Amino acid sequence: MPDCDIVIAGGGHNGLACGAFLTLHGLKVVVVERNSWIGGGAVTKEITLPGFKHDLFGSSHIWCQANPDYVNTLRPELEKYGLKYLWAEEEITGHPMAEGPGIMLYKSLDRTCDSIAEYSKTDARRYREIVEEFVEIKDGFVKNFFSPPLPPSLQWMAMEKSEEGLRRLRDYNLSTRAFVEENFENIHVQAFIHGWAMGPHIKPDQEGMGATFYIMVPAVHYFGQAIPEGGSMQLPEACRRLIEDQGGRVITNATVERFIIADGECKGLCTEEGTEIHGRRGVVTALDPQQTFLRLIDSRHLDDGFLRMVRNFRFGDIGIFRVHYAINESPQFRHGAWMSRSPYHRIFGPIKDVLRHFAEVEAGELPSEPFIHSLCWSVRDPTRAPAGKHCLTVDTFPPCELSRNRRWEDEKEGFARTLLRKLREHTTNMDDDNILAYAIHTPEDLWANNRSFYKGSPTGGERILAQLGYFRPFPGYSQYRSPIRKLYMTGPSCHPGGGISAMGTITANVILEDLGLKEREDV
Numbered sequence: 001m002p003d004c005d006i007v008i009a010g011g012g013h014n015g016l017a018c019g020a021f022l023t024l025h026g027l028k029v030v031v032v033e034r035n036s037w038i039g040g041g042a043v044t045k046e047i048t049l050p051g052f053k054h055d056l057f058g059s060s061h062i063w064c065q066a067n068p069d070y071v072n073t074l075r076p077e078l079e080k081y082g083l084k085y086l087w088a089e090e091e092i093t094g095h096p097m098a099e100g101p102g103i104m105l106y107k108s109l110d111r112t113c114d115s116i117a118e119y120s121k122t123d124a125r126r127y128r129e130i131v132e133e134f135v136e137i138k139d140g141f142v143k144n145f146f147s148p149p150l151p152p153s154l155q156w157m158a159m160e161k162s163e164e165g166l167r168r169l170r171d172y173n174l175s176t177r178a179f180v181e182e183n184f185e186n187i188h189v190q191a192f193i194h195g196w197a198m199g200p201h202i203k204p205d206q207e208g209m210g211a212t213f214y215i216m217v218p219a220v221h222y223f224g225q226a227i228p229e230g231g232s233m234q235l236p237e238a239c240r241r242l243i244e245d246q247g248g249r250v251i252t253n254a255t256v257e258r259f260i261i262a263d264g265e266c267k268g269l270c271t272e273e274g275t276e277i278h279g280r281r282g283v284v285t286a287l288d289p290q291q292t293f294l295r296l297i298d299s300r301h302l303d304d305g306f307l308r309m310v311r312n313f314r315f316g317d318i319g320i321f322r323v324h325y326a327i328n329e330s331p332q333f334r335h336g337a338w339m340s341r342s343p344y345h346r347i348f349g350p351i352k353d354v355l356r357h358f359a360e361v362e363a364g365e366l367p368s369e370p371f372i373h374s375l376c377w378s379v380r381d382p383t384r385a386p387a388g389k390h391c392l393t394v395d396t397f398p399p400c401e402l403s404r405n406r407r408w409e410d411e412k413e414g415f416a417r418t419l420l421r422k423l424r425e426h427t428t429n430m431d432d433d434n435i436l437a438y439a440i441h442t443p444e445d446l447w448a449n450n451r452s453f454y455k456g457s458p459t460g461g462e463r464i465l466a467q468l469g470y471f472r473p474f475p476g477y478s479q480y481r482s483p484i485r486k487l488y489m490t491g492p493s494c495h496p497g498g499g500i501s502a503m504g505t506i507t508a509n510v511i512l513e514d515l516g517l518k519e520r521e522d523v
Contacts, residue, residue: 003268003277003278003279003280004028004029004030004248004249004277004278004279004280005022005027005028005029005279005280005281005282006019006022006027006028006029006030006279006281006282006283006284006511007029007030007031007032007268007269007277007278007279007283007284008029008030008031008032008283008284008285008286008490009032009256009259009269009283009284009285009286009287009292009296010031010032010033010040010256010285010286010287010452010491011031011032011033011035011038011039011040011236011240011250011252011286012038012039012040012041012042012236012286012450012452012491013039013040013041013042013058013235013236013239013500013502013504014040014286014490014491014492014501014502014503014504014507015031015040015284015286015490015491015504016031016038016039016236016239016240016243016250016504017070017074017235017239017502017503017504017505017508018284018286018490018504018505018507018508019031019239019243019248019250019284019504019508020074020077020078020239020242020243021069021073021074021504021505021508021509022508022511022512023242023243023246023248024073024074024077024242025508025512025517025518026517027281028246028247028248029243029248029249030248030249030250030251030277030279031240031243031248031249031250031251032251032254032256032269032271032277033250033251033252033253033254034252034253034254034255034256034451035252035253035449035450036252036253037233037252038233038236038237038240038250038252039232039233039235039236039237040057040236040286040450040452040491041057041058041450041453041458041492041498041500042055042057042058042232042233042235042236042500043055043056043057043232043233043449044056044230044231044232044233044234047324047439048324048325048326048391048436048437048438048439049326049436049437051385051386051389052326052384052385052386052389052391052437053230053231053383053384053385053391054231054324054384054391054393054439055231055232055233055375055377055393056322056324056441056449057232057320057446057449057450057453057458058232058458058499058500059227059232059375059377059393060225060227060344060375060500061085061225061226061227061228061232061235061500062219062220062223062224062225062226062499062500063145063219063496063499063500063501064235064500064501064502065223065224065225065226066141066142066145066146066219066223066501067142067145067146067501067502067503067505068142068146069146069502069505069506069508069509070501070502070505073505074502074505077242078235078238078239078242079238080242081238081241081242081245082234082237082238082241083228083234083235083238084228084229084230084234085226085227085228085229086226086227086228086229086380086381087224087225087226088107088224088225088226088380089107090106090107090108090111090341091104091105091106091338091341091342092104092105092106092107092220092225092342092344093105093225093342093344093345093346094333094335094339094340094342094344094345094346095191095192095195095345095346095347095348096333096334096335096339096345096347096426097188097191097335098349098425099188100118100119100188101115101118101335101336102333102335102339103115103116103118103119103188103189103192104338104339104342105192105217105220107220107221107224107225108221109128109131109132109221112127112221113125113127113128116189116192119186119188119189120184120185120186120189122185123184123185123186123189126183126184127184127189127193130183130213130214130218131217131218131221133214133218134214134215134218134219134221134222135222137214138222141215141219144469145496145501146496146501146503146505146506147506147521148478148479148480148495148506148510149469149470149472149478149479149495150469150470151470152469152470156169171210171211171214172208172210172211172214173207173208173210174207174209174210175204175205175206175207175208175209175210176194176197176198176202176204176206176209176210176212176213177194177204177205177351177354177355178205178210179197179209179210179212179213180193180194180197180213180351181351187350187351188350190350190351191348191349191350191351191354192346192348193213193217194348194351194354195346195348195371196213196216196217196346197209197212197213197216198212198354199212199216200212200216200459200463200497200498200499201316201318201397201457201458201459201462201463201498202463203318203358204351204354204355204358205355206464207465208464208465209463227377227380227381229381229383230381230383230384231384232500235500235502254271254272254273254275255271255272256269256270256271256272256287256296257269257270257271257272257296258270258296258297258298259283259285259292259296259297259484259487260276260278261297261298261301261484264301264484264485265484265485265486266279266282266283266482266484266485266486266487267279267283267486268283269283269296279486281486281511281515282486282487282488282511282514282515283486283487283488284487284488284489284490284507284511285482285487285488285489285490285491286490286491286504287451287452287491288313288315288451288452288454288460288461288491288493289310289313289461289473289474289489289493290310290311290313290454291451291452292482292489293306293307293310293482294307294310294311297484301484302483302484303483306474306477306483309474309475310474313461313467313473313474313493314461314462314464314467315454315455315457315459315460315461315462316400316457316459316461316462316463317361317362317399317400317401317455317457318361318397318398318399318400318457319397319398319399319400319442319443319446319455319456319457319458320395320396320397320398320441320443320446320456320458321395321396321397321398321412321415321419321440321441321442321443322393322394322395322440322441323393323394323395323416323419323420323438323439323440323441324391324392324393324438324439324440324441325391325392325393325394325435325436325437325438326385326389326390326391326392326435326436326437326438327389327390327391327392327430327434327435327436328388328389328390328433328434328436329390329429329434330343330376330378330379330390330392331345331374331376331392331423331427331429331430332427332428332429333345333426333427333428334426334427334428335426341379342379343375343376343377343378343379343380344373344374344375344376344377345373345374345375345426346371346373347371347372347373347374347422347423347426348371349369349371353369353371354371356368356369357369357370357371357397361397361398361399362399363399363403364399364401364402364403364404365399365402365403366398366399366402366411366415366418367396367397367398367418368418369422370396370397370398370418370419370422371396371397372394372395372396372419372422372423373393373394373395373396374392374393374394374423375392375393375394375395376390376391376392376393377391378390378391378392389436394419394420394423395419396419398415398442398443399443400443400455400456400457401443401455408442408443408444412440412442413440416438416440442456443455443456443457444456446458452491452492452493458498459492459497459498460491460492460493460494460497460498461473461492461493461497463497463498468495468497469495470495472493472494472495472497473489473493473494477489478494478495479510480494480506480507480510481510481514488507488510488511489507490503490504490506490507491503491504494506494507
């Protein structure tokens, strides 16, 4: 195997975005992936019937549209290699409710506030205030989200000097539940807000997560929401085409057996087949920290204190349970055609129902009345299904592991019916005749597809204060450099965490700075 400038372990979208960005700066890149496919959390497959293209994991491309290096540099190049985004022009996400007309999140702030005002004019005004406050922090959010994280004391020092800043800091330290209950009065508006705030697998009473709403919903109004035509996998596939067109390689069916360490420096990697690939200028791991440092590197190269941090890294205990359907008609919601036009719906009950959901998850039980997400992207992208047909995914957050030694294989059909029952409460046409075929993915299936989805948790690491920002993945190692020279880290276990953000560009920038190919920023 010929050497390259940079070799990357892991062909998820972040590893590939890192490789593509480095390629654009003149470096020869090789990416090594154990699966026969690439994409990591951005994978599209025909798993129900031929012609029905289902996004198995991540599908909504929001955060990458806020990534300036992706938007300004990488995305225009990827569009030359087949990536085409389909943008939400009007309806972004529908929120069917048991009472009233439901709420629609539009690209337009005015239309969204009008929808909220159907339940509470006071809540609509507060929603507008918070979204407009996002303008004040937008540039800082983008800079902080897509750069090596700064010490937390800098934010505190900047904000503690004013009464307004102190109030904002106090809000940031609330739980999502406390934030929602303090700021919104109507239980249906609370359900709409709360569902968004917990999107990154955040528990409702987890303190220090109050900042989530300042980012999760307002960002959609400013940066928009898009999906790639043909499926989420078109992003990693375009990265592969770019890398290979410029002389690099993306190798699949190649499991990394170990990283090659000599003289305190990472020289490359070796696959299970015995192939050694050397990176002349650096090596990147896009795998999770425990795979990287406990399985693929001999412990003699790492000190005990660092290994202790790796062992203590928490992936979380909340998984994803998904049912993918091939259907005749897209779901038609009881609230009317305006609700049915949205391809994406969040169906959440009042906060007390969400608390019960998470209490059951905490006990290792399947939620009896789960909140659900319903995704029918073929409404916006007809190429994902045969003419006149549709793809649908319904999912929720279950425990990663079931109590009482129960097996997912024995429980999955019954729980799939529970999710379908919840969807049927809000739709008119999701009867058995509308369903052509289905496929179920349990947390066990997620882990089998991707070793970095530890026990079916898809976030790359639990989003707790001890593992966010300057502490992600470990204190002292948040700058994408590992304790071994020339071994860099990328992926959802690093800042800013999970989601389709193309954060591999951050690691790429660090490498370019270290190589003297880009000026180091003075933050």
